[in-house]
Amino acid sequence: MSSQVLKSVHPFGEEAVDIVIDDGLIVAIVAPGSGVGDVIFECADLIALPGFVDLHTHLREPGREDAETILTGSQAAALGGFTCVHAMANTSPVADTAGVVEQVWRRGIETGLVNIRPVGAVTVGLAGKQLAELGAMAQSAALVRVFSDDGKCVHDPLLMRRALEYVKAFDGVVAQHAQDPRLTEDAQMNEGxxxxxxxxxGWPAVAEESIIARDVLLAKHVGSRLHVCHLSTAGSVDVIRWAKARGINVTAEVAPHHLLLTEDLxxxxxxxxxxxxxxxxxxxxTALRQAVADGTVDIIATDHAxxxxxxxxxxxxxxxxxxxxxETAFSIALLTLVEPGLLTWRELADRMSIAPAKIGRVSDQGRDLAVGEPANITVVNPRARTVVDPTRMASKSRNTPYAGMELPGQVMHVFYSGRCTVRDGELA
Amino acid sequence: MQHLLSAADLSTEEAVLILDTAAQLAEVTDRSVKKLPTLRGRTVVNLFFEDSTRTRISFEVAAKRLSADVINFAAKGSSLSKGESLKDTALTLEAMGADAVVIRHGASGAPHRLAASSWTGCSVINAGDGTHEHPTQALLDAYTIRRHLAGGTGDLSGLSVAIVGDILHSRVARSNVLLLKTLGASVTVVAPPTLLPYGVDSWPCSVSYDIDSVLPQVDAVMMLRVQAERMQAAFFPSALEYSRLYGLDSDRFTLLPDHAIVLHPGPMNRGMEISADVADETRSVIVEQVANGVSVRMAVLYLLLGGMAEVE
Incomplete structure (x- = not known):
């Protein structure tokens, strides 16, 4: 593999440097103009961040290849600046066995655009009745560490308790889709x-908040690690804040659309x-933005669906x-968090790369930009503004709520383990 | 105005114009030849994704009295039940040259989707969508109230109307609250708290849980149908208790002022929300509402399709 140089790039928006990448690693960080390599990327005024890590992606393969495939989803991820995505388990068949998670994991390696980390289902068939073979998935080649019935809530409190306890054996985490099913029967929109x-x-806020409250108490009782998917209410933020203040081992995510869009739409x-x-x-x-800023909400996760x-x-x-x-997550984060001054670039890197990699136990992702580290790097232009055009997206589907909106920021270059996957905003 | 999707679309002037036009068109019904040539050559499609023989027939009669061609399209289930989709149906009707689509659909907002989409350029008339709205029902109710209590002209200023029953799931209630307010009436919705929508206190009406305290104050009371299935979903303990607390029986009827009238959008559950005695009272105008429905729907079709020219 030939060496690559990012010329005059600003790591975390700080002083310009040249970053030299070779053999999948960052091999040198030197004064601007002094980096030497075979392939040159002019990066003046661009910002380098560790490659984004998404803890919540629906790739739809296997089963719904009409909506997305591992290839098109990987392309969308790369264009969005991601070097790692966690593929949710609600496929067909459900990712509830070592066989299915290994299949997804292998397709990810073949595709080679991002690190695809399969999420294992908590219960067989997402049915909420019986624990799936969590240990087998953890020990499989896919090394599953995140388990979720996302799309469905693990509603049975005893089953949730058992899942939280069981995954301790392999340092796993249960990522809960917090939605009381009885309080949301036929629900169509926020209740108000x-x-x-x-x-x-109506879909009352309490249907989300009551499950989170129960789960943080369960996590405290059994001393387990809990992750809460896509927080959407101010009350949920309060519950997480309360739990963290008591030392409960809980992390939480917010989806970009919940940082920008409201029910009025x-x-x-x-x-x-x-x-x-x-x-x-x-x-x-407003509460969710503030919670990302103060760290109550640990990460931004796309819930790409x-x-x-x-x-x-x-x-x-x-x-x-x-x-x-x-493909829009970075722009929404820039618009809602960085531009209003709620997050610095280093904090954004934490919320979109470092913290999600930690939660997912992805050791070679979400690392600092330093010599010797794996070259997972996303270079962005914060001043670009682009109008969202669904027909130009790599995703096989077109269901973006931002069509026609002008959004700030553009992902320019992306390096996944040293391989350039995106160059000048296009797939390399 | 191209579409009639919500009672909120109507200004006071527009609402009064529809009622005035309906009054003029009602005279046609009294003639031996009950027909006007106004919409000759225009095509009105009754697109019903839900069974509703009464509303469908009312629109059909209204369109035919204006000499429109009428196509009844009873879609076998919506896309919810994996039948023909709303979109494909709309495209089909568009290709057939429909001028107006009267749509009844189980999904709230389906008429809005139809009107806002590129699927069809027709005028869209909402004939009841899910638990959202039923604006022509509200217009016929207002027409009926105006005829009895406001001399048949103008708006409904100064009148007081109670709407009693399952407000939560009622498209009739939503449209009536909006339209009666637009026409200047004051409205009180009455129901057990479980059958009132979240946020009802921000609606342009008063709210009460106690029918007996409301009835002496009103000029008209509208009783809504209560579906038996609500009982299974724990909205109230039993049909008997509902009837005892919120049903309009002969005893309660005496609480009303002497001039007050009783409305019901039908079909009635006699013995549940309304007793048979009250339903058959002379001050119950339920059958007349049906006749007025035809006049009001003629007026809506006429104004949407025929423009604003004077009725001959």
């Missing part, structure tokens, strides 16, 4: 004044805005829940 007016069945009945958990109120958005056009081009109630996220 607007749901009453629109005649759409649902008044159009456009299913592009239908998502689980639902878009909430402005107060929730591709759906084919026909599942969104219909009436609201019939539509699928979910939004694309990989």
């Amino acid at each position: 004044v607007l749901s009453g007016q629109l005649g759409l069945a 649902v008044a159009s009945y456009d299913p592009m805005y239908k998502v689980n958990p639902p878009l909430r109120r402005l107060d929730d958005v 591709p759906h084919p056009h026909e599942d969104k081009d219909c009436e609201w109630a019939a539509a699928a829940m979910g939004m694309l996220g990989l």
Whole structure:
């Protein structure tokens, strides 16, 4: 592999340097203009960050290759600046055995654009009745450490307790989709004044918050590690803050769309805005941004959820829940957190790379930009502004809620273990 | 105005114009030849994804009295039940040259989707969508109230109306609260707390859990149908208890002022939300509501498709 040089790049937005990459590693960080290598990337005014790590991605393969494949999802991830994604288990067949997680893991290696870390299901078939073979998945070639029934809540408190306890044996974590199923039967949108007016069945905040409250108490009782997926309410932030103040080993994520969009968009009945958990109120958005800033919410995770056009081009109630996220996550984080001064570049790197890698126990990702470290690097242009065009996305699906919006920031170059996957904003 | 999707779309002037037009068109119904040539050559499609024989027939009669061609399209289930999708149905109707689509759909917002999409350029009339709205029902209720209590002209200023029953799931209630407010009436919704939507206190109406304290204050009371299935979902303990606390029986009827009228959008559960005696009272205008429904729907079709020219 020939050596590559990032000329005059600003690591974490700090002083410009030249970064030399060779043999998959960062081999030199030197004064600007003095780096030597075979392939040159002019990076003046660009910012280098550790490659982003997504703890929450739906790649849809196996089973729903009409929505996304491991290849198209990897391409979308690379273009979004990610060098590692965690592929959620709600595929068909469900990733609840060592065989399925190894298949996903192998396809990731063959594709070679990002590190694909399969998430194992907590329960067989996501049915919430019986623990899946968590140990077998952990010991498989895929080395699964994150377990989730995402899309469904592990509602049975005893089963949740057992799962939390069991994964301690291999330093795993249960990532809970916090949604009380009884309180959200047929729910279509955030429960509030607007749901009453629109005649759409409400999805109360308490359905999320009550499960989180239960789970942090369970995690405390059994001394386990808990991760909470896609927080969407101010109340959930309060519960996590309360738990962390008591030393409970809990981490939490927020999806980019919950940092920007509010339930008012649902008044159009456009299913592009239908998502689980639902878009909430402005107060929730504000609380979530603040929580990312103060570290109560540890990470940004995309919940990238591709759906084919026909599942969104219909009436609201019939539509699928979910939004694309990989290719816009950085821009949304820039818009909602960095530009308003809530996060520094180093803190953004923590929320989008370092902390998610730690939670997922991905040892060679989310590292510092330093000599000897694996060359997982994302170079961004914070001043670029682009209008989101769904037809230009790499994802096989088009269900982005940002179509037509002008967003700040562009991912310019991405290096995954030293391999350039994105150059000048295009797949390399 | 191209579409009628929500009662909130109507200004006071527009609402009064529809009621005035309905009053003029009602005279046609009294003629021996009950027909106007106004919409000759125009095509109205009744697109019903939910069974509703009453509403469908009402629109059909209204369109036919205006000489429109009427196509009844009863879609076998929505895309929810993996039948023909709303989109494909709309494209089909568009290709057939429909001018207006009257849509009844189980999903809230389906008429909005139809109107906002590129699937069709027709006028869209909401004939009831999920638990959202049913604006022509509200118009016929307002028309009926105006005829009895406001001399048949103008708005409904100064009148007081109670809407009693399953407000949470009722598209009739939502449209009525909005329209009656637009027309100047004051509205009180009455229901057990479980059958009121979250945030109802921000609606342009009063809220009460106690029907007996409300009835003496109102000029009209509208009783809503309560579905038996709500009982299984624990919205109230039993049909008997509901009826005892919120049903309009002969005893409660005496609490109403002498001039007050009783409305019901139908179909009634006699013995549940309304007793048979009250339903058949002379001050119960339930059958007349059906007749007024035709006039109001004629007015809506006429104003959306025929423009604003004077009725001949």
